[in-house]
Structures are given as structure tokens and as C-alpha cells.
Amino acid sequence: MKKYICILVVIYGCTTAGEVQNEVETKIIPEANHVLSSSQTHNKWSKSIEPVLKINSGDVVEISTQEATDGQLTLDSDTSDLMSLSFDPIHPLTGPIYINDAQPGDVIAVTLHKIEIGEWGWTAILPGFGFLADEFTEPYLKTFELSGKNNVRFADGINIPLKPFPGVLGVAPNTDSLLSTIPPRANGGNMDDPNIVEGTTVYLPVFVEGALFSIGDAHAAQGLGEVCGTAIEAPMKFLVEINLLKGSSIQEPQYENDDVYAVTAYGTTIDEAAKKATRYMIAYLVKEHGLSSNDAYMLCSLAGDLKIAEVVDVPHMLVTMSINKEVLNR
Secondary structure, eight states, rough: OOOEEEEEEEEEEEEESEEEEEEEEEEEEEEEEEETTSSSSEEOOOOSSSSSSOOOOOEEEEEEOOOTTTTTTOOEEEEEEGGGOTTTTSSSSEEEEEEOOTTOOOOEEEEEEEEEOSSSSEEETTTSTTTTTTTTTTTTEEEEEEEOEEEEEETTTEEOOOOEEEEEEOOOOOOOSSSSSSSSTTTTTEOOOOOOOOOOOOEEEOSSOOOEEEEEEEEEEOBBBOTTSOOOOEEEEEEEEEEEETTOOOOOOOOSSSEEEEEEEESSSSHHHHHHHHHHHHHHHHHHHOOHHHHHHHHHHEEEEEEEEOOOOOEEEEEEEEEEEETTOO
16 A cells, blocks of 8 residues: 655745735655665666566655766865766666566656755766867866755856756666667666656656666756756655556657656757657647647647757757647646
């Protein structure tokens, strides 16, 4: 039986007469059925990696993740520490999680009920990495204390609001090869989409038995594009609910929250990824909202927001298209 914690959020507003009006919103957070620690990790994508946990559809898992270097950097690190940084352990992912009865062609729905930021984070310019790697060739590092903060001081007069999300989440591809976690793929992976925040449900296509879901590379803050190659990389804790959707096939990850429905697409050029994202949104509107393909294409032009999520994993890029649910009457 699933247990829930109810949190009452008091919202203060004003009536037209200027009187204070209190409204109470109930946010229901389920309790975890399982717990995974940040030591239960791997850093490749492959169906050959053994799961660390098996769950049923609807189970809730508390998952702790390590920061992206797997402990090579600390709050006290400085730029000189980047010179000895190894990419081999990059992206420690907690998992994989085997979902009982999941088969290729299914979809798993991963709801991010709660995200807790760790105590510290870092961002860096790494030589040879980043969208302008040929222009910014020298290493550079900043670290931040994050405990109990809603924003961090970046420089004098510049503060960055914290908006935590998983940079990497995905399922195993249908291969025994050990694939790098650096580029995004159809299985999800390094999507680096800062809109996949607390309260979002991510839909992932299943390619192998059990799906083999993993999550990590958590970011405390990041702009769309992640152009220098890093966000505020931080350890984190996620409370996720995983549901199996039988007979609900998609080609690449999609997601939704209270405000929008979004599709994602990767490609080796922005044009390729953007065209794929547009096609995926058309397919969604035809299937779920009964539009003709012409009307769906037209709606994408009138109400679809096409955005670059990340460009840093050259030549792989990720593009999203979202539509506000006010347009879709949801």
C-alpha cells in the first residue's frame, strides 16, 4: 500500500476590494517504497548492466545521486584541480532500476515528486569541451555553497535562482555495448533540459526487458543550451514514482507538468532535431487530441514553442517543443 505525506501550502492573494484572501492548496507527496544510495551507480548505457533494484509499476523510489565528477571535485577545489580531472567516471548514474513487466514498445512514466539539492555545487570551463571550446581554451572553476538557499551569488550584483533537475535520466538502449552517457539519445540520457523540474512527469520509451531506468548528473541551475558545458553540478536526492504504460509507444522522451506538454528530439544538427521535435508534436496532437495532420502542423506554428535544450554535446543537440495546456484545454 502506498503511503502519502500531505503538505499544505498557503497561498496569499488579494480580492478586488484589496482584502487578503487565503487559499489552501494540498500537495500530496507519496512515501518511498525503496531507497537507493549514491553509491549504487554506473556510468554507461547498456542492457548488460545488472539492475540494483526491481520494482513494480506504481512504486516510489528515493534516489540519491552523486555530482557529475563522481567525487573528483569538492567545495574546496580550485581551477588547478581541473587539470587532473578524468572523464572516465563522468556521469555516475544511480540505477539501473528494473520495472517488472516492462517490455520493448512500452513506455514508463517517471514522475519527479520531490527534488532536494545537496550541500554544494560547481560549474567549470573544461578545455576541449563546450559550445565555444575553440575560443575558451583555459580551465576555469567556480564552486558554490547551496545548503538552505533559493539562489546563489555568482558575482557582484548577479544572483542565480536555483531550479534543480536531473541532467541525465533514461533507460537502457538495446545493446550490449557500453555507450557513453555524454550525448542524448532516443533512450533519454543527457538531455540537460532545465524544464524537467519537480512536478514533471517524463515519458520514456522502453527498449529492453525491465526498461532499466537510471538517473543522475543533477543540476541546481542551468540555462537552456548549457553552452559552456556545465551547469551548477551538484549531488541531489530525487523522489520518483515509476508507472508502466502498456501499449503506449513513443520514439523519444516526452514530458508534461501542470503548464505544458512537451516532446524532445536529438540530432547531430539543430535543423535535424527541430524537425524531429515538430513531427513528434504533430503525432501527439493527432493521436491525443484528434486533430488532422494539417491542423496539428498549423497549431505547432501558432502555439508550439520550439527551444534548444542543449548544444554542448557536439555534434549531438537536443531540441524540445512544448504547448501550453491552456491551449489544449487541460
